[in-house]
Amino acid sequence: MEKKDIRLELLMDAGNGAQSAASMLINEFAKEGKYVFIEPMIPAEISPPKRTPHSMSGAIVRTSNFEISCIGSSSDLMLVEHEILIDRRLNDKEYTKDTIILLDAGDERRNKDGYQAVYNRMDKLGLTYVAFNLPDVCKSIMLQLKGRGKNMVYLGMLTAIFNSNYDKMYHFVKTSYKKLSPEKQDLNCELYKEGYKFAQSEIDVRYSIESKRDDSKKVFMDGNMAISFGAIDSGIKLFAGYPITPASSIMHELAKIFPSYGGIVHQAEDEISAMGTVVGSYFSGVPAMTATSGPGLSLKQEIIGLAMASEIPAIIVNVQRGGPSTGLPTKTEQSDLQACLYGCHGDNTKVILSVADVEDCFYAPHVARYLGEKLRVPVIILSDYATSVSFKVIGEPTQNKLENIDDINDDILERFFLTRFKEEIPMVKNNQSIPGEQGKERRVTGLSTDGDGRVDFSSDAAIDAHNIRNQKMHILKESLQKPEIFGQEEADLLIVGWGSARGVIKETIDKCKENKLSVSGLHFKIVNPLPLGLKELLSKFKRVMTVEVAYGDRYKSAPFARELRNETLVDVESGVCEPSGRPLKPDVIMTKIREVLS
Amino acid sequence: MEKKDIRLELLMDAGNGAQSAASMLINEFAKEGKYVFIEPMIPAEISPPKRTPHSMSGAIVRTSNFEISCIGSSSDLMLVEHEILIDRRLNDKEYTKDTIILLDAGDERRNKDGYQAVYNRMDKLGLTYVAFNLPDVCKSIMLQLKGRGKNMVYLGMLTAIFNSNYDKMYHFVKTSYKKLSPEKQDLNCELYKEGYKFAQSEIDVRYSIESKRDDSKKVFMDGNMAISFGAIDSGIKLFAGYPITPASSIMHELAKIFPSYGGIVHQAEDEISAMGTVVGSYFSGVPAMTATSGPGLSLKQEIIGLAMASEIPAIIVNVQRGGPSTGLPTKTEQSDLQACLYGCHGDNTKVILSVADVEDCFYAPHVARYLGEKLRVPVIILSDYATSVSFKVIGEPTQNKLENIDDINDDILERFFLTRFKEEIPMVKNNQSIPGEQGKERRVTGLSTDGDGRVDFSSDAAIDAHNIRNQKMHILKESLQKPEIFGQEEADLLIVGWGSARGVIKETIDKCKENKLSVSGLHFKIVNPLPLGLKELLSKFKRVMTVEVAYGDRYKSAPFARELRNETLVDVESGVCEPSGRPLKPDVIMTKIREVLS
């Protein structure tokens, strides 16, 4: 089947190597010039017992001959290790009538009824499936590998199914297991080969995508790697963090390479401490960043407030996961927006950036430094689980090796729909020197102060400080450009989103165009403050609704809808607002659009 | 001068006993059948150096022959210890052309220029002032008391000025210094007498208020005492807290008496810990409460989220102070609303009550228990500095000795504009047993679970849980009555407020009526969720604006305005929104009203 765009899924028990097989495959895809996007599915436990729904681990791979910016809605092909996994996965409803399921029937003898039930379920859903049994040769090799290696069989199968380059992939497999003994390396290669042969002869499903030649340099990374590289390139020199899924890999990546770039990685005893250390460093003139996720954000609130009140910049990455509370650590959501906006007690002014994709992750630290240091406020970078773990092939970003923030490239500001500040930014405290500057010694405090930084509890001092802090944010507000619009500036419906919703909105609007639906899209990267002129912008549409991976209903607006309603008094509806733990799906949005327009 | 309503101020250096003198005075006023309201002014430091602006300490006393519900706008009389204090206090602009200032000129020899500057300033402002010198006899007695006792002189003066009962007050003074030696007691009484005599003969200012006889039982307490008593009466059995101004006195009050009522007071090592202990206790079936202020609220957020997700009730009192960060610990503000609403990461559902006055403080714990236990969610009681420290004479509340929350009195629910739940409240976790119940053992967690309470990361489980949690709040929303309206249901202008704004709104609307201005008032006690039908309600007014002790401006709505805008899409303006640290003033609101209506 010649296609422009394919999504496949490889689902195995945790620990069986589905993710590494998938990443080898897409590495090869990418080298072949295809566009790829991969979203791993990771259980919340380390190695949950196999053959349970909890052990579902794997990867969704989308590949195409055009730039893709989201993982899509449903899979064309699912290669699944056993009946429990497919049963679990079907609940997520990411299939269509055209989905083909390849189900390994190797476990059928252990649970005939289970398999039968799943066959029935798939029949009932009208799904096409192939139950296959691996050849004995695979089984015997796997026995020599103590049961491991099935992922290589599957990789072989996928190579055949996707008409990928067998030789190159074989070579890749061979060189990927450097840590294993030569014999084991060979056995893995054997398994790969046998899988390929098996699918060649026994599986009657083929996909191909015409590869585009494109000689520009490409890199392949996930959101968290991009943030780490971005942190380095933006001139941040200190990272303080406490482990938490899905933010930890930023610390891991930096721990490996930061010292070579003159940076320090500090694993703190908790999130409060990490936040304090960032503030101490930035006060001393050294740009610093922390990264966390929901529960850690809650803990950092008090010190974020200190940074704000005492005019110390601070960069906080918050990788949103499923909530509330400990929630669903390896699922995605966009529900921390308001905790970022309002979480700290008292009147708050801080900048909140969100990232739409891997490229944004790379540049967000630059912008965070620019805004944080210019305004001397904390800046939160909001990412989410899906973005943090999703790998994408992107053009290699230009390196900036930023030192002085005034040297920041206009392109980077543009990417976040920002104009360079033209005016002097007022400060509550007139003196903003850093330690070492002689004759300008100063103390900062979370207490109310006058312009000289002296503790002052008078009404006048309090009001002045409030005014100036908010004035700073208003200057930023006035420096924001119109956010990104997809489609016409006037239409029957506008769908609005932020952060990782961009790709989905873009793709949805493309589909709407094809279908001649009068729908446009609007996407925000800076979510606080919001730009001027929004009311006028939104008013040009008959209806406006947001798409968010966050809760909303008839009584309670979804978070971003709520902010827009307040800001514009336009009846922004909470259109798609299901915190399911899964990324937004263009199909779900399309269904909603048709419902709304009908 | 015969008046219906007088406000006086006694300002002295911290540590000189202004507050105790004022409270003796108003105790006597109250016994005479007057209505009284007292707001102490407390420096943020313990004993800041005398004769500096930082040492201003004192009390504002308002007394009248009708029920008063706020401290008012400006003082009729100020009795001030020295020139620095009056200079500092004039900045707050709580005077009118009719204000009379009695300035002790005893320090004039220490700072002639300072006094002169202040005289000039008062002249310029057109204020009436009397600079007086205490008779030598007072000075020599004070010498025997090592400089103390001036507050008793002033108390004597005020007794004379207010035509209060000298004998009774003398007796009161005598019995108030039980801890002192008999000689010192006598010296204090002497000073009182001399002060009285002095004012009788030398000060030509007199006020009197016709006392109303009213034989109903009266009690005299501040907001925090009322919360403590309310906690006991509502059947709460455990208090866990960490000291923080202005919440600490709740813990102090309870520490004195809670054990006699079967309660425990636990001073935790920090706010996070206190919150955890409340959750542990409530999970075990024992109603528990914590009390804190801004910075502590920020720290508690993570565990508040746990309580919400795991369906454990918890009662959190947050006494708002000036912010952000450490801010102005002994000033008032209403800026924590949104931190309460959204502070914790992830989708949040919790009940937020606010208290309008001392009576509400007494009943809020009852309602918090009712809502918290019925819905099994955290309930935040929002008070503020002004309410917490302001003493008021109120009719003695009926005691309820509540055990089972279903026995709660309808009147108490009514007070918060609430109807008793008629339906069963759905729960995410079907089993809500408490330890000790056999056969119903269960585990709770902040992770996503299914209805049986089992850890479940599937989309279905996550969505179900989100739905049910929000459904609970919607049931409450539907049980809310229309909030309190002052004035007509249709008018040119509606002013809206919450919590401690009630008294000011009431008084303002009364004045508007007198002035035939078409203005109504609306006041909320439950601030989350908001009642249904608000859009219709607000739409009947040509303009709507909030009055809040919180920041707002043309670009950024004040907190409550923001919530109303989102909820109703009505253009709710941020009318009076100055976080000055001082309570709302009817005069300031009146000025704004005239501006808006003109």
Next chain:
Amino acid sequence: MSSEKAVPKKFSIKDYKADSPRWCSGCGDFSVLVGMRKHMMDAQLDPANVVHVSGIGCSGRLPHYFNTYGIHGVHGRAIPIALGVVLARPDLNVFIESGDGDALSIGGNHLIHGINKNFNCVFVLLDNQIYGLTKSQSSPTTQTGFRTPSQPEGTFMDPINPIQVALGLGGSFVASTADWLSGHFLETMNAAAAHPGFSFVHVAQRCPKYNPEAWDYKSSSWYSFLNHENGVAPDQKFGPDATIVDHDPSDRSKAFEYAQRVPRCFGVFYKDDTTTCYAKVLQDKKNKGEQPTDLFAKVRL
């Protein structure tokens, strides 16, 4: 209710079983789970009167697997939550399960104050010398030089010695055992539960996934058992090659010495049943509280 005493129901091990665990195979948490169930059965605790409280981590999942009451709280805060249970309901048996990261990193302050307050509970520190659930960052007990994603050139600070810390904080019961020493573990749990106050039990816990080197459970020559009639007897079945050291658990100075000793020791380091219990003091105050006086007496005009 009938006034006759009910015949005590005999609880069997399965009365303590709930959901099935989701740990890696070979994880020491399984042995702890089994050992604690055994302890509860030995003590014939009514599951309805037991509360397990935990933080977040692989170890934090333990409460889910006991058919008792349980609170799987937030990271590092099990102690304050458990204190709430104990203050509210002194009739319940409270166990706390906490990891080395949970207890010694983010939860350190509560450990200080839990030990200091000496409220009645059994505190089990599952020390696998690693952050398990977040995929193997250095914890405060990770061995020097061990490479982790957060310190890839090797963990560079010396590990905290949890036993020494517990003693330093004035712990009234301080013991150490290992997940694989099933007899010793059980006896340690029994002794801990018998102690009135905060019983600190350090457990050497295997994490085959991320730190298999931390504890060599296959040999026993690298450790000693502390032996005393007031302590716990050596486990000669599972630790046949361990040396045996006599140690009187009332001797605090010696306890400090043994805590720092190489080869390291398992057993009861210190025990003092007479230390003031915070919860008990508060409960006593409450119980001896005079009859309720007039709530408004003080404020009535």
Next chain:
Amino acid sequence: MSSEKAVPKKFSIKDYKADSPRWCSGCGDFSVLVGMRKHMMDAQLDPANVVHVSGIGCSGRLPHYFNTYGIHGVHGRAIPIALGVVLARPDLNVFIESGDGDALSIGGNHLIHGINKNFNCVFVLLDNQIYGLTKSQSSPTTQTGFRTPSQPEGTFMDPINPIQVALGLGGSFVASTADWLSGHFLETMNAAAAHPGFSFVHVAQRCPKYNPEAWDYKSSSWYSFLNHENGVAPDQKFGPDATIVDHDPSDRSKAFEYAQRVPRCFGVFYKDDTTTCYAKVLQDKKNKGEQPTDLFAKVRL
């Protein structure tokens, strides 16, 4: 800039003075303020290169009164903030001022990890055995039986011994002095500043307002001075009746003994200049870091 070395400017005491304090008269914080200014002058620290970091409390106001750089942070978190300064700028002289509530109650976890990380700073614990700024609640060091608004029948738990805790946590420099012993205080500060690592200095601090009984500064017979050539000499001017005890600060076990001793001791309990410093390790890693490699090398297709 000229290449000649500038003649070192001589800083006088007034170069260290900023705003005027707002403490109660007679408060020990005044003496600490004066003592620390003297220390900075003795060491001729350039005020521009000094950072004072504090938490919240009466003691937390100290940084405002030095004409140096300073961060008056939030309650209990001075240590992490100071670590940020030290990691970022090893060239600066960092002092931390913290109260007994700030350091030992809410800030306990950071104290554990600050001491353990042993980063270079002088940590001054102003111990007035009470929560001053919030008006006299019991703190972890309040003497048993002392009545406070939070424990009105008398503080009922035994106070934490901060020196013992610091030693138990492995402190590399642990000393105690008193605000009114001006000579001893100054010398202690000098010794603390000279120590590479986390110098824990406990200061008996008078709070005449809320806990005048805590420290009897008028007599000196109730304490001893620890005396050693590697320590700090006794202050015979202000403590004429104190006994003098010889103690070698390299002896940790003895240090523990003296920490628990009655009469209590002032002086250097323990000192070890060779303990690993966290910040230094990280800075060394960074400095020896190879030249920047190609940022995208690993991820380029």
